[in-house]
Amino acid sequence: MIHNYFQLLGIKATFDLDNDLLLANHRKLQQSIHPDRFAASSHAEKLAAVTQMAQINEAFQILKNPVTRAEYLLQLSGWDKPGDEQTIKSLPLLMEQMALREELEEIETADNSQQLLDVFCGNIDQMTQQQLQQLSTEFQQKLSADTIYLSITRLKFLTKLKSEVIRLDEKLEELDD
Structure with missing residues (x-):
């Protein structure tokens, strides 16, 4: 019996998973459970195949994204995810968010906005990679x-x-055309 999404997709329950293995196992399961394979089967078997396919796809979507994978790992350990209405209790994180958003707003109106946006985007990418590494370490150390x-x-x-940066980049490119 499958107890969690990691088991369902045949991979180790860890934050640092092998994305290639995740994709390969997902494809293999999709092929073996695909509803078309059950075209001549009973209605109950077809329904079971569709249900299994939905579970496989949901598991893949959750595990391929680092944010949802991290939340899922915490849930497996008994943690209850707070509601979206819960506020951030970390003043440094709030200050960082405000400063970065303010910087992005200033970039939008600057004369050399495209150059500034490129640098800003690189900084966000670097911060994201560092955050992923920090999360990995926190899971390994069982914090x-x-x-x-x-x-x-x-x-x-x-x-x-980063999504907002991409939207602004597209907007700036449209203005240049």
Whole structure:
């Protein structure tokens, strides 16, 4: 019996997973459980195949994303995810978020906005990689769920900020055309 998404996809339950193995195992399971293979089967067997396929796809979507994978690992250890309405309790993280958002706003109106945005984007990418490494270390050292969740929160922020950077980049490119 499969107890969790890591087992379902045949990989070790760790933050630092092998993405190639995850993808390969996902594809293999998709092929073996694909509903088309059950075209001549009973309605119950078809329904079971569709249900299994949905579970496999959900597991893959959660495990391929570092944020949702980290949250899932915490949930497996008995941690209850706080609601979205919970505020960030880390003043340094709040200050960092405000400063980075302010910097992005200033970039948008600057004369050399594209150059500044390129540098800003590189900095966000570097911060994201450092945060991923920190999360990896925190999981390896089995730090508290609160500590790990603060790192997850920062990673979520950086990911969202990167999306905003991409949108601004597209906007600036449209203005140049």
